[in-house]
Amino acid sequence: xxxxxxLDRALCIGSGLCAATAPGHFALDADRRSRLREDxxxxxxxxxxxxAVCPVEAITINAPAV
Amino acid sequence: MNRKEDLLPFPFPxxxxxxPLPEFAELxxxxxxxxxxxxxxxxxxLVTRHxxxxxxxxxxxxxxxxxxxxxxxRINRTTTLPDSILAADPPDHSxxxxxxxxxxxxxxxxxxxxxxxxxxxxxxxxxxxxxxxRDLVAHFTRPLPLAVICDLLGTPRVDGERLDAWNEALRSVxxxxxxxxxxxxxxxxxxxxxxxxxxRADPAQDMLSALIAARDEGDQLxxxxxxxxxxxxxxxxxxxxxxxxxxLVHLLLEQPERYxxxxxxxxxxxxxxxxxxxxxQATLGxxxxxxxxxxxxxxxxxxxxxxxxxxxxxxxxxxxxxxxxDLLDLTRAAxxxxxxxxxxxxxxxxxLARVQIQEALTGLTRHFxxxxxxxxxxxxxGLTTRAPRTLPVGW
Numbered sequence: 001x002x003x004x005x006x007l008d009r010a011l012c013i014g015s016g017l018c019a020a021t022a023p024g025h026f027a028l029d030a031d032r033r034s035r036l037r038e039d040x041x042x043x044x045x046x047x048x049x050x051x052a053v054c055p056v057e058a059i060t061i062n063a064p065a066v
Numbered sequence: 067m068n069r070k071e072d073l074l075p076f077p078f079p080x081x082x083x084x085x086p087l088p089e090f091a092e093l094x095x096x097x098x099x100x101x102x103x104x105x106x107x108x109x110x111x112l113v114t115r116h117x118x119x120x121x122x123x124x125x126x127x128x129x130x131x132x133x134x135x136x137x138x139x140r141i142n143r144t145t146t147l148p149d150s151i152l153a154a155d156p157p158d159h160s161x162x163x164x165x166x167x168x169x170x171x172x173x174x175x176x177x178x179x180x181x182x183x184x185x186x187x188x189x190x191x192x193x194x195x196x197x198x199x200r201d202l203v204a205h206f207t208r209p210l211p212l213a214v215i216c217d218l219l220g221t222p223r224v225d226g227e228r229l230d231a232w233n234e235a236l237r238s239v240x241x242x243x244x245x246x247x248x249x250x251x252x253x254x255x256x257x258x259x260x261x262x263x264x265x266r267a268d269p270a271q272d273m274l275s276a277l278i279a280a281r282d283e284g285d286q287l288x289x290x291x292x293x294x295x296x297x298x299x300x301x302x303x304x305x306x307x308x309x310x311x312x313x314l315v316h317l318l319l320e321q322p323e324r325y326x327x328x329x330x331x332x333x334x335x336x337x338x339x340x341x342x343x344x345x346x347q348a349t350l351g352x353x354x355x356x357x358x359x360x361x362x363x364x365x366x367x368x369x370x371x372x373x374x375x376x377x378x379x380x381x382x383x384x385x386x387x388x389x390x391x392d393l394l395d396l397t398r399a400a401x402x403x404x405x406x407x408x409x410x411x412x413x414x415x416x417x418l419a420r421v422q423i424q425e426a427l428t429g430l431t432r433h434f435x436x437x438x439x440x441x442x443x444x445x446x447x448g449l450t451t452r453a454p455r456t457l458p459v460g461w
Contacts, residue, residue: 014402015406015409016120016123016409016412017409017412019409020124020126020156021156021159022156023125028120045157046157049157049163049164050160052168053160053164053167055170055172055414055416055417056417057171057172057173
């Protein structure tokens with residue numbers, strides 16, 4: 001059971017903070033919004049950092065469903 | 067080999083105003099990645115197109131830490147604030163950024179909107195009682211951000227003039243000697259050591275108390291980092307915000323129909339702010355990055371250890387992204403731009419700055435529908451940024 005990364009693209013302002021903070025997990029699309037990379041693994045400390053610094057709180061890490 | 071005299075000197079000469087620099091447009095068209103000579107004598111790759119600027123700012127292989135620590139290319143010989151958040155790369159940068167991010171989210175900025183509107187009304191009502199013309203910088207565009215950042219940090223609403231002198235030193239390219247810059251940083255440091263001591267003795271629910279607690283209880287930053295953090299927060303929260311606000315009002319008054327449009331249609335203000343931020347080439351350069359490995363950028367090979375400079379001012383006028391980029395069109399649908407930077411160093415105060423500028427323009431157009439330029443502004447020079455030092459207005 002792994003934690004899940006949720007990214008709310010409707011909130012995203014394309015700051016690029018997540019892509020620079022956790023480049024293994026986030027990348028920016030051509031429309032300049034963030035997306036989860038297809039090869040992204042389980043959330044690590046850098047993903048926690050990205051969630052904490054996102055200026056619009058668009059990233060959340062959810063505990064695994066029971 | 068490039069001989070010294072063959073290289074383009076950078077930054078380009080400052081001109082009064084905030085209009086697009088022709089040098090950037092020329093480079094974007096023909097040589098989007100070009101080697102330039104910095105004031106220190108070192109060289110750097112200047113990138114001017116939107117895609118390349120974004121890549122440099124978000125790609126961890128272009129390091130701020132390498133551009134501020136140890137040996138390597140520099141803009142000036144003196145590096146200011148090497149232990150500040152602006153000089154750190156993730157994950158070290160994240161450690162510092164996390165300490166202030168919760169207080170500066172979009173949600174928190176919205177929660178501050180009504181108190182910012184009250185501050186705005188108060189300043190503008192005071193101004194309205196004075197004889198016209200008056201300097202809008204002294205009476206409005208400085209005191210508003212100064213009050214907002216001081217309240218957020220939890221410090222007294224300090225002497226703006228002293229801060230202005232320090233802020234200019236921090237932004238100096240050629241305006242001040244290296245010795246003057248160092249002296250200003252020392253003075254600002256002494257001043258902040260005093261503020262921090264007072265706050266340590268009397269903590270409250272504010273950002274400075276939170277940073278001190280992170281230092282004293284959590285050991286999450288060093289004392290030097292704490293002081294540098296305060297300098298960056300004051301320089302950005304006050305200096306940058308007041309400079310931008312004055313610059314944007316200047317752009318509105320420069321062509322009176324722009325200001326009249328926002329008076330008639332205040333609902334346009336939020337998107338007009340984004341267009342004004344995109345258009346205004348307030349920053350002439352950018353903080354240097356150093357490549358941590360060999361890479362290719364815009365078709366040009368960049369070697370490990372070489373410096374790259376990626377000005378957002380140029381990216382914001384890229385013809386590939388914005389139709390008629392040199393046209394300031396206040397009805398353009400809220401363009402996405404890089405005026406707040408991009409990547410790890412995306413402006414921490416962006417959301418708060420947006421609320422302040424929106425409220426400032428809302429208040430101005432409501433209180434002073436007949437506002438107009440009364441004389442030419444006096445402009446800063448020799449700095450990394452351009453801004454009106456004065457903005458004489460009548461009403």
